[in-house]
Amino acid sequence: MRKSVKKILIANRGEIAVRVMRACRDLDITSVAVYSECDKTAYHVRMSDEAVYVGNSPSTESYLVHDHIIGAAKKTHADAIHPGYGFLAENPEFAQRCTDEGLIFIGPKPETIRLLGDKLQARALALKAGLTVIPGADIDSQDAGEALRMARDIGFPVLVKAAAGGGGKGMRVVESEDLFAEALTSASSEAASSFGDGRVFIERYLTKPRHIEIQILCDQHGNCVHLSERECSIQRRHQKVIEESPSPVVTPELRERIGRAAVNIARMSGYVGAGTVEFLVDENLSFYFLEVNTRLQVEHPVTEMVSGLDLVKEQIAIAEGKKLSIRQEDVALRGHAIECRIYAEDPSEGFVPSTGKLMNYRPPSGPGVRIDSGVVIFSDIPIYYDPIMVKLVVWGQDRAEAISRTKRALEEFRISGVKTTIGFHRVIMDNERFVNGELSTGFLEQEYPDNNYRLFSDDLVEKAAIAAALDTFVRERRITVGNGKRHRSVASSWTDFYRRSNLRSFGGSR
């Protein structure tokens, strides 16, 4: 008997919570939002069917507290929990707790999350599954001499990485032998303080790699398909900022090989649900296994746009125990999709976070444009969470059309009150290397050292000067702009006179 999910609690906030709620509504499933103190009136709460308060603003006191989330699910009689990405999405203890409490965790089994979350174990599994990994070694950081010998075998430059790492923490690029010992110590101590696990390993550092990842879907009955690749080479501080599908360099033949490799490791790990197998691809198009992300990715919409599938609906169907509705041969790619992650950050000041209230907010629309937004007009952008505000996802018949539509859509945004990375994305869409598809994970550092983005065109600057001067003029003269009403004060004194004379007829006492 298949379990049928009737109510889902979404243990997240912002755009991803809204995204999951939309799938719930499409499936006639009731959605339950959770919210912290500063998110009381947040967009995801407004979009939900039911909402439960889960604690103070810092996520460690709200969105990350297992008891609060489980308690909210019990209270509202939810039968499943969708973790979104981040927060509790890749936490095996939380997934186990859901199962123990009789709740469906929409994601892989706890043991799969644990296995794949450990980079060393995942690497060993990849080797067993016949995948190529970047030449490297598991090292004992206590024995620096032995570690250096291994680094020499691998060949400099090497990358020192935390076994439990993520997001660039505990990661060091070491160009030469003399810098190795220090990098090893600092990476290990940073890993220990960030993840409570100081184990590190070393890998050969690829000089111009592309980040290419495969979306997988596996049901509870051993069926597993891949939905082609996404290229996410445009990264800033190891965080993806622009993603696309398909990759400009992946041929159907390469797609089949990488896809098969991804399905192999998924099967070997007993994977259930939606997941992503990440690879680095070098200049010769050799691909190396990087890691498996056991959650829905931020960039999942680009896959949805080219595959025509709704990945959240697929996740829910898998959690209900349904068989995959598609076979590998049914997966077809149509057109090209690009996602721009728009953050509340100031690109002209080294991307410092910008907080505040959105005094105006109008996202773009029109052919090929999808907006996954976590905000609306007058939303507050709090400091406590990831500064992702909205994802612009654009579809085109081909890459060129997708790029021109992205440019159009970026310029259609009307946002005031908070600084955003829209201008930065607009610059990238004009970059010749980007347009030619010559990408690598070092793209932004190579093209824009010191964040020297030229955000404003000459025309834009001149128009801004006119607008600023005009605004000053109007305020100085107190001219009501438009309607041809030159002197609002005259009009309003007539209105006052009319009102006063009306009041007088009632005795003037009010």
Place this chain on the structure above:
Amino acid sequence: MSRYHVVVDGKEFDVEVNYRSEQYEVSVNGRALRVQSHRLGESRSLLLVDNQSLEVDVRANGEGCKIVFMKGMEVPASVEDYNLAQIRKTAGFKSGPSVESAFRAPMPGLVIDVRVQPGQKVKRGDPLLVIEAMKMENIIKAKADAVVKVTHVSSGRSVEKGDLLLEFE
């Protein structure tokens, strides 16, 4: 007629504005343009600059400073009376934004590291402080060459937006 000295993105503009028969006659560095402006809200308007349509949101940002929101971007502009700007220039005052002596927190967060000490000379782009906000470490860099006079924070302290962090000489 009013004449302004406007600076946007380091570029200077001499802008004259006149209002005549429901239209603005604008001249930018001597080039004449006809501008219509229709108010859309408190601070938003639709401009037609020689019939080119442009939706803008202009907000005040302190004395003589405006923020122009347009085409999805935020463009800072400074506007000054043209004659005053000329006098200021001939009198030898620095043009454009000068280094503010007080450096305030650009965002709320936790100070992780203070990279400067009182008396230290810093160059534009030098790191001053590291503030953690929104789960990210943000290196706050000097906007101009200056000498640090006082440091008001130490690492481990949480700060609110606008808190005084450093003072320059």
